[in-house]
Amino acid sequence: MLILKNIVKIYNAQKTNEVRALRGVDLEIKDGEILAIMGASGSGKSTLLHILGCLDRDFEGEYILNGKNIKQLSQKELAMIRNNEIGIVLQNFGLIENMSVADNIAVPWYIGREKDKELSKKTAELAEKLGIEDKLKTDISELSGGQKQRVAIARALIKTPKLILADEPTGALDKENSGQITEILAGLNAEGYTIVIVTHDPEVAGRCQSVVRISDGRVEGK
Amino acid sequence: MRRLIKSNISDRFGAYAGLAVMLSIMFFVTQYLLGGLLPLRHIDLAYRRMGLENAVSVTAEAGQGDLIKKYCQKTGGKYLGASFIGKYTADGFAFIQPVERDYFDNLNYRIKTRKSPETGYSAVVVSSLGGYYELGQTYSETLTGREAASIEFTVVGVLSDDCVYITPAADTPSSVVSEQENYIFIIVDESDENFSRRNLYGALGNDEFISRLNNFEDIQHAERTSGFEENRSLRLEISGLMIVLAITSAALCAAGIMSNSLLSMAQFRRKYAILFTLGATRLKCAAIQLLTDVIPHLCAIAVYLMLTILLKEFNILKTTPESAMIGLLEMFLIFVFSEVLAFLAAKQMPKISAEEEENAHT
Numbered sequence: 001m002l003i004l005k006n007i008v009k010i011y012n013a014q015k016t017n018e019v020r021a022l023r024g025v026d027l028e029i030k031d032g033e034i035l036a037i038m039g040a041s042g043s044g045k046s047t048l049l050h051i052l053g054c055l056d057r058d059f060e061g062e063y064i065l066n067g068k069n070i071k072q073l074s075q076k077e078l079a080m081i082r083n084n085e086i087g088i089v090l091q092n093f094g095l096i097e098n099m100s101v102a103d104n105i106a107v108p109w110y111i112g113r114e115k116d117k118e119l120s121k122k123t124a125e126l127a128e129k130l131g132i133e134d135k136l137k138t139d140i141s142e143l144s145g146g147q148k149q150r151v152a153i154a155r156a157l158i159k160t161p162k163l164i165l166a167d168e169p170t171g172a173l174d175k176e177n178s179g180q181i182t183e184i185l186a187g188l189n190a191e192g193y194t195i196v197i198v199t200h201d202p203e204v205a206g207r208c209q210s211v212v213r214i215s216d217g218r219v220e221g222k
Numbered sequence: 223m224r225r226l227i228k229s230n231i232s233d234r235f236g237a238y239a240g241l242a243v244m245l246s247i248m249f250f251v252t253q254y255l256l257g258g259l260l261p262l263r264h265i266d267l268a269y270r271r272m273g274l275e276n277a278v279s280v281t282a283e284a285g286q287g288d289l290i291k292k293y294c295q296k297t298g299g300k301y302l303g304a305s306f307i308g309k310y311t312a313d314g315f316a317f318i319q320p321v322e323r324d325y326f327d328n329l330n331y332r333i334k335t336r337k338s339p340e341t342g343y344s345a346v347v348v349s350s351l352g353g354y355y356e357l358g359q360t361y362s363e364t365l366t367g368r369e370a371a372s373i374e375f376t377v378v379g380v381l382s383d384d385c386v387y388i389t390p391a392a393d394t395p396s397s398v399v400s401e402q403e404n405y406i407f408i409i410v411d412e413s414d415e416n417f418s419r420r421n422l423y424g425a426l427g428n429d430e431f432i433s434r435l436n437n438f439e440d441i442q443h444a445e446r447t448s449g450f451e452e453n454r455s456l457r458l459e460i461s462g463l464m465i466v467l468a469i470t471s472a473a474l475c476a477a478g479i480m481s482n483s484l485l486s487m488a489q490f491r492r493k494y495a496i497l498f499t500l501g502a503t504r505l506k507c508a509a510i511q512l513l514t515d516v517i518p519h520l521c522a523i524a525v526y527l528m529l530t531i532l533l534k535e536f537n538i539l540k541t542t543p544e545s546a547m548i549g550l551l552e553m554f555l556i557f558v559f560s561e562v563l564a565f566l567a568a569k570q571m572p573k574i575s576a577e578e579e580e581n582a583h584t
Contacts, residue, residue: 053499055498055499075503075504076503079498079501079502079503079506080501081501082499082500082501083500083501083502084501088499088500090496090499094496094499095496096229096493096496097233098229098232098233099225099229103225103229106225107226107496107497107500108500108501110223110224110225110226111223111226111497111500111501111502111506112501155500
């Protein structure tokens with residue numbers, strides 16, 4: 001489903017502040033797999049996640065997602081892939097303040113400008129699945145960390161994407177909430193979602209089928 | 223997208239309210255300043271209405287009527303002599319200038335006048351010794367000449383030391399009312415304490431004539447003190463001030479709008495990064511930013527214009543359309559510039575995170 005071939009990413013190439021974030025990454029992730037990417041800060045994890053999430057196509061190498069070569073797609077096509085085929089759970093939740101939980105979950109729909117009479121039903125179902133059904137009208141600022149992460153996961157699922165990318169999903173949570181969120185992600189994987197988690201947490205990584213370690217821009221093993 | 227724009231506007235509501243307050247204060251300050259300047263504008267109009275737009279008054283030594291007559295003949299001017307229109311008061315303190323029926327209609331700003339119901343004409347004192355007539359006082363004067371008569375009037379407005387408005391008396395002699403001529407020279411002897419008819423000369427001529435007359439050595443010390451020159455300098459001064467005010471006003475307005483755009487972009491930077499991640503194109507982020515700001519900005523400008531147009535007493539579009547239009551044009555250009563900047567910046571905004579994160583760690 002997802003193949004990375006010799007990915008090289010250099011920031012500020014040929015300048016004094018040049019950073020070689022990725023130095024030839026090869027990776028293959030199969031449908032239905034749950035994979036953890038681990039590594040120290042500055043090792044290239046975030047860059048890899050951005051490439052996986054089609055946020056960046058300015059790299060060397062080849063990235064094939066569901067048979068499509070990402071580098072050959074236009075910005076608009078990439079945006080459509082991000083909107084429809086990938087669900088991203090951002091570090092520190094990435095929720096929009098001053099919007100209700102329901103609206104936050106529905107943001108990918110608002111971006112896609114698609115009309116769906118079932119949207120509110122879908123939102124309610126996801127909220128129920130993640131245990132936040134009583135918070136739909138609540139403002140984001142009134143939620144706890146664990147509840148916010150549930151909202152972020154619900155938002156990632158609203159367009160029923162095949163691939164879920166999670167950037168440090170438990171990074172801002174206590175142990176109890178971390179465990180619950182890990183369970184949720186594992187449960188989603190059991191439903192057939194392909195999940196890639198960037199994490200520092202060995203417990204989260206321990207729940208994944210495979211773990212990739214990145215060091216100095218290189219994959220050290222899977 | 224509507225919900226996202228709504229969310230942005232909701233987030234920026236306080237800023238928009240602040241902008242509205244700033245524009246309102248600026249409007250009233252500007253209009254207050256303009257209000258202070260408008261009487262000057264009315265002096266300009268007064269000269270124009272009195273037919274003195276192209277007139278020059280020159281002071282010269284007494285008894286130079288023959289000399290002026292000679293110069294008029296030489297230079298093609300028409301010597302008017304004693305036939306000068308208007309009437310001096312018997313004591314020579316004031317020259318009563320007749321004006322037309324609608325004269326005060328054009329000068330209704332802050333000066334409420336009454337018309338004589340009998341004659342339908344109003345009058346104005348165009349020349350008097352400074353400070354002689356006081357606002358609100360009633361005076362009785364006798365006019366000189368063949369049609370000598372008495373008039374009683376109340377000073378209802380003061381434009382300058384030598385120009386006051388008066389209400390006409392019911393028995394204002396109709397002979398006072400007559401057609402104005404162009405290019406009138408009012409030449410009087412400044413050495414006299416009072417104006418005296420014997421020192422009053424009139425002549426008709428064009429600008430060239432005025433220039434040549436002014437160069438004659440015999441009256442080289444003459445001062446061109448009123449009429450055309452004063453009027454012209456006054457008009458330039460007023461226009462200059464108006465333009466400065468209009469530019470200041472527009473610049474303040476534009477500064478408010480631009481700073482609002484920049485603050486708005488700073489505030490929504492993270493939000494656009496999130497939207498980009500969730501599938502918005504950069505163009506869409508920029509469009510959301512543009513619409514977020516354009517709507518309230520256009521509303522603010524519309525309110526500003528509406529107030530400017532509707533408050534008739536301060537209607538600078540009517541009194542000085544050129545400066546108002548310059549101000550508006552400038553405001554529009556800066557507005558477009560700020561919105562384009564905001565649009566371009568918003569397009570670049572989502573390009574953050576990974577590079578920043580990696581750089582931060584290395």
